Amino acid sequence: MNNSVSEFGIIGRVKKCDFPLIGANNVPCKVDTGADLSSIWASDIKISSGVLSCRFFGKGSPFYDRKIHKFSNNSYTLTRVSSSFGEKELRYKVKLKIRIDNRLINATFTLADRGNKLYPVLLGRRLLRNKFVVDVAQGTPLKEAEKLRKQKLKSDLRKLKGASS
Numbered sequence: 001m002n003n004s005v006s007e008f009g010i011i012g013r014v015k016k017c018d019f020p021l022i023g024a025n026n027v028p029c030k031v032d033t034g035a036d037l038s039s040i041w042a043s044d045i046k047i048s049s050g051v052l053s054c055r056f057f058g059k060g061s062p063f064y065d066r067k068i069h070k071f072s073n074n075s076y077t078l079t080r081v082s083s084s085f086g087e088k089e090l091r092y093k094v095k096l097k098i099r100i101d102n103r104l105i106n107a108t109f110t111l112a113d114r115g116n117k118l119y120p121v122l123l124g125r126r127l128l129r130n131k132f133v134v135d136v137a138q139g140t141p142l143k144e145a146e147k148l149r150k151q152k153l154k155s156d157l158r159k160l161k162g163a164s165s
Contacts, residue, residue: 012139
C-alpha cells in the first residue's frame with residue numbers, strides 16, 4: 001500500500017454520523033477495528049414475498065421514527081457473522097449511505113438488535129479501509145453512559161462473587 005496517512009481522514013473510537021436516507025443524524029457510532037462488517041440497530045425485521053422490511057433503531061432509541069424501510073430481493077443478502085465469543089449468527093446485509101464528517105459513503109451494514117448496546121451503530125473494518133485512520137484517543141464517546149455501565153458491571157460482579165461464596 002503506497003498511501004500515506006495524510007491521505008486518509010482520522011476517526012476516533014466514537015463518531016457521530018448521519019444516515020441521510022433514513023433521516024437519522026448525529027447517531028453515535030462505535031468504531032470497531034476488530035469487526036469486519038458494520039452493523040446498525042434494526043427492529044421488526046421481516047421478509048415477505050422476497051422483500052425485506054425493517055425499522056431502524058428501536059422504540060427505546062431517540063433515532064427511532066417508526067418508519068418501515070423496504071429492500072427488494074436484489075438489494076439485500078444474508079451473511080453469517082461471528083461474535084468475538086465465537087457465536088455464529090445469520091444476519092441480513094443492506095447498503096446504506098452514511099455521512100462521516102463531510103464524506104458520503106455507500107456502505108454495507110448488517111441488521112442486528114443492538115438494543116442492549118450503548119452504541120446503536122458499529123463501524124467495522126470494511127467501511128474504514130482505505131478511508132480512515134483510527135486514533136482511539138480521539139472521538140466523542142458517551143462517557144457518562146460508559147461510566148454508568150462500567151459501575152453496574154462491577155456491582156453485578158460483586159453480587160455474583162457474594163452469591164458464590
